[in-house]
Amino acid sequence: MxxxxxxxxxxxxxxxxxxLSPEHEVITASRKGSxxxxxxxxxxxxxxxxxxxxxxxxxxxxxxxxxxxPLSALSDADFExxxxxxxxxxxxxxxxxxxxxxxxxxxxxTSGILARHSVEGSAAVSIVNAGVEAFCRSAALELKGKxxxxxxxxxxxxxxxxxxxxxxxxxxxAAVVALAYKRSLTGDxxxxxxxxx
Numbered sequence: 001m002x003x004x005x006x007x008x009x010x011x012x013x014x015x016x017x018x019x020l021s022p023e024h025e026v027i028t029a030s031r032k033g034s035x036x037x038x039x040x041x042x043x044x045x046x047x048x049x050x051x052x053x054x055x056x057x058x059x060x061x062x063x064x065x066x067x068x069x070p071l072s073a074l075s076d077a078d079f080e081x082x083x084x085x086x087x088x089x090x091x092x093x094x095x096x097x098x099x100x101x102x103x104x105x106x107x108x109x110t111s112g113i114l115a116r117h118s119v120e121g122s123a124a125v126s127i128v129n130a131g132v133e134a135f136c137r138s139a140a141l142e143l144k145g146k147x148x149x150x151x152x153x154x155x156x157x158x159x160x161x162x163x164x165x166x167x168x169x170x171x172x173x174a175a176v177v178a179l180a181y182k183r184s185l186t187g188d189x190x191x192x193x194x195x196x197x
Contacts, residue, residue, distance in 0.1 A: 002027065002102075003185065004056045006040065006093065007063025009033045011159055012110070015178035016062055020185070027053065030063065040064060040089030041081075043096070050100045059097045060108045060181050061090055064132075066125040074124055082124040086110075087131045094139050094149060106148040108184040109136055111193060113155045129153070133193045140191030148190035152180045155196055172196050 001024045007013040008028035020026050028034035029049060036052060039045040040063045064086030067078040090109045097107055114122040115129035136151040143149055156171035180194045 001025070001057035001185070002055070003058045003060060004029060004036075004053065006030065006038060006059065006061045007110075010062055011157060011174050012154065012177050012181075013062035015174040016060060016181045019175070019178045019182055027056070040093065041085040043092045046089075046092050046096045050096050053100065055100055055102055056097075056105070057102045058106045058108070058185050059093065059101070060185065061093055062110050062181070064089055064110060064128075066128045068121050068125055070121050071123045079124050079127075082128050083131075087128045087135075090132055091135055094135075094143075098143060098147065101147045103146065104148075105146075106150070106185060106190075107139075108181055109149070109151040111136075111151045111153045113153060115153065136193065137191045144190070148184075148188070150184040150189060150192045150194060152177070152184060152194045152196070154180075 003024045004027045005013055005017050006029045008017050009030040017026050029036040029038045031039055036049055038049040066082035066086045094107050109132055111129040111132040114126045115133055118126045133151055136149055140149040154177045158168035158171040158173045161171045162168040177196050180196045184194055
């Protein structure tokens with residue numbers, strides 16, 4: 001399959017690319033350092049990416065940023081950034097991908113554990129992740145018969161916890177998280193939020 005990975009240079013994206021490359025033609029996309037440049041927060045950039053690529057069999061998005069901070073410290077701009085980047089970026093990715101997917105293709109988005117297990121400081125991240133999950137289920141209905149749409153909900157990633165000075169054993173390694181994206185790509189499910197086990 002011809003698989004576009006958006007966010008290919010990030011922690012999870014790097015492992016997804018490594019996992020899929022032996023069996024698929026993987027096209028890497030990110031803001032910098034990839035074969036194809038794309039800014040997820042800029043719809044025109046997403047349109048330009050697909051205009052360059054043409055048809056793909058699948059899109060996997062491991063990109064998207066949202067602000068993590070106490071509610072009292074979050075500004076309107078922090079919420080706007082989070083919504084424009086991780087939520088609307090992935091919404092627009094699906095909207096633009098629909099015309100460039102081969103019949104029966106798939107799109108896999110990224111939400112996260114904070115959609116359902118909030119912690120202090122996660123207000124902006126939690127609302128965005130929950131929005132991605134709701135959109136995934138709705139988009140799957142809209143694209144039924146044309147393409148599958150799923151989302152992976154990563155837990156805390158071990159390498160991220162370690163970089164924060166926390167116990168990596170409280171998370172899952174990025175290589176394990178990548179397996180959930182492969183399951184979405186090669187399976188037949190749609191409209192599902194895939195938890196990493």
